[in-house]
Amino acid sequence: MDIRDLQIFQTVSRHKSVTKAANELNYVQSNVTNRINRLEQELNAQLFHRSGKGMSLTSAGRNLIQYADPILEMVNEAKNAFLIPQGPLKLGSTESTAAVHLPSLLMKYHEAYPQVDVSLTTASSEELIKRVLHYELDGVFVVGPINHPELKAFTFMEEELVLISSPHHPPIHSARDLQHETLLVFDVGCSYRSRLEQWLSDEKAHSVKRMELSTLEGLFRCVESGFGVALVTRSVAQEYKRGEIKLHPLSTDYHQSTTVFIQRKDRYQSPALSRLVELMENE
DNA sequence: GCGGACCACTGTTCTATGGC
DNA sequence: GCCATAGAACAGTGGTCCGC
Numbered sequence: 001m002d003i004r005d006l007q008i009f010q011t012v013s014r015h016k017s018v019t020k021a022a023n024e025l026n027y028v029q030s031n032v033t034n035r036i037n038r039l040e041q042e043l044n045a046q047l048f049h050r051s052g053k054g055m056s057l058t059s060a061g062r063n064l065i066q067y068a069d070p071i072l073e074m075v076n077e078a079k080n081a082f083l084i085p086q087g088p089l090k091l092g093s094t095e096s097t098a099a100v101h102l103p104s105l106l107m108k109y110h111e112a113y114p115q116v117d118v119s120l121t122t123a124s125s126e127e128l129i130k131r132v133l134h135y136e137l138d139g140v141f142v143v144g145p146i147n148h149p150e151l152k153a154f155t156f157m158e159e160e161l162v163l164i165s166s167p168h169h170p171p172i173h174s175a176r177d178l179q180h181e182t183l184l185v186f187d188v189g190c191s192y193r194s195r196l197e198q199w200l201s202d203e204k205a206h207s208v209k210r211m212e213l214s215t216l217e218g219l220f221r222c223v224e225s226g227f228g229v230a231l232v233t234r235s236v237a238q239e240y241k242r243g244e245i246k247l248h249p250l251s252t253d254y255h256q257s258t259t260v261f262i263q264r265k266d267r268y269q270s271p272a273l274s275r276l277v278e279l280m281e282n283e
Numbered sequence: 284g285c286g287g288a289c290c291a292c293t294g295t296t297c298t299a300t301g302g303c
Numbered sequence: 304g305c306c307a308t309a310g311a312a313c314a315g316t317g318g319t320c321c322g323c
Contacts, residue, residue, distance in 0.1 A: 033308085287323105288320085298312095303306085
């Protein structure tokens with residue numbers, strides 16, 4: 001006697017029919033008949049009265065169903081324990097995505113799956129990708145596109161990049177307008193910095209100084225005080241500005257930014273991670 | 284000792300068919 | 304229409320052999 005025997009027995013008992021039980025369980029009718037016969041032989045008891053109209057439990061069958069029901073209930077509980085999202089979920093994100101877009105997403109996720117322990121690490125895209133590849137993080141939000149044979153990615157959102165400056169700064173039409181200006185950037189490995197460097201290189205604007213900062217808060221304070229200009233997404237600019245700042249749209253070749261969610265292809269996708277991906281897809 | 288390949292045996296499921 | 308049975312096909316398991 002195994003779990004499937006009890007499941008078949010219970011289903012036949014419920015439907016009072018071998019054929020209907022077979023349909024529900026996706027077996028052929030003869031298989032269900034054989035299983036019931038074998039169970040009866042093993043228990044040395046007749047479990048069903050047979051008739052041309054169907055099957056009904058004997059007293060031995062009624063006795064067995066008292067054991068089968070709670071056993072199958074416990075089996076289902078055990079299965080559900082592994083299907084319900086729970087345990088740790090280690091995520092990573094760039095500073096700007098974590099600050100602007102993730103709070104509402106993670107709030108919804110926490111309300112839906114309170115048993116999951118979510119941790120969020122912020123770092124540059126380059127650093128986050130390394131940590132996913134080394135199995136240290138389950139999934140990360142980074143600036144795309146990402147084409148790596150060991151990673152799978154899907155687009156989380158598209159955003160517009162803008163330059164920000166103090167309100168008195170003259171309009172910025174090209175990279176050459178930044179000559180002798182100070183660029184406020186995050187450390188090497190930041191995708192926005194790479195995008196900015198590419199733009200300056202393409203337009204041969206070489207006399208531009210850099211100043212590295214580690215937080216968005218510090219970056220905006222410096223911009224507002226007229227210390228320099230910085231490249232951020234439009235949503236971050238609107239979220240973070242406290243005083244007056246000026247937004248300068250970028251040329252169309254550089255203004256688009258795609259945030260992607262990436263994870264290892266070969267990593268086991270836990271229920272906790274699967275539900276997060278589903279939530280993002282339904283957003 | 285360990286892991287892979289091969290083979291025989293056993294159990295499970297299916298199709299086809301017959302009886303009620 | 305329903306259930307039972309026979310025979311065939313397929314999948315899984317255990318034992319043995321061989322190479323590393």
